[in-house]
Amino acid sequence: DAGITQSPRHKVTETGTPVTLRCHQTENHRYMYWYRQDPGHGLRLIHYSYGVKDTDKGEVSDGYSVSRSKTEDFLLTLESATSSQTSVYFCAISESATLGNTIYFGEGSWLTVV
């Protein structure tokens, strides 16, 4: 299994509060990604990073920000959580930009916004 740890694994928070999800990898992979998975939508890319301090927006980036100050850590922040952000969040990593060996997913973080 790829060395990817997400924390917290489960969180319930109130609308309007800030939330940060952490992804930690021990593989020294350059590329890291945050996805959300919702019924009827499949996996959708939120933000991704191609190196320390290098990040870019994905398909559903509104309401989210990310930071990557170290190779091993990629943080996803919901500045002011809304009920529509209730979802399962997956971190993923890949070694190269061309996905020759595909990407590897973390175990997921279940977030409920009430």
Place this chain on the structure above:
Amino acid sequence: EDKVVQSPLSLVVHEGDTVTLNCSYEVTNFRSLLWYKQEKKAPTFLFMLTSSGIEKKSGRLSSILDKKELFSILNITATQTGDSAVYLCAGYSGGGADGLTFGKGTHLIIQP
């Protein structure tokens, strides 16, 4: 906009049956198609298909790509209860995972 459509969305079969899962895609600058298995937690990689007509096989699972008709199938023979999962298909257009477009998945349930 790139699009990947999987069918059926859910499927219930009995142990020992053979199943075929379908994935059609419309992906600009298509490079490859990937299949994942998701059992409640992280999706795990099954196959990456790049060339048309070449079957990839792993145990009871096999997959093939048709780049002319823009679809792929995933076959599972002699199904077991451990095959119960959501199977995800993704079209890849190059670059990093920002070039991946996922389908909604097929929820497969194998009954004893």
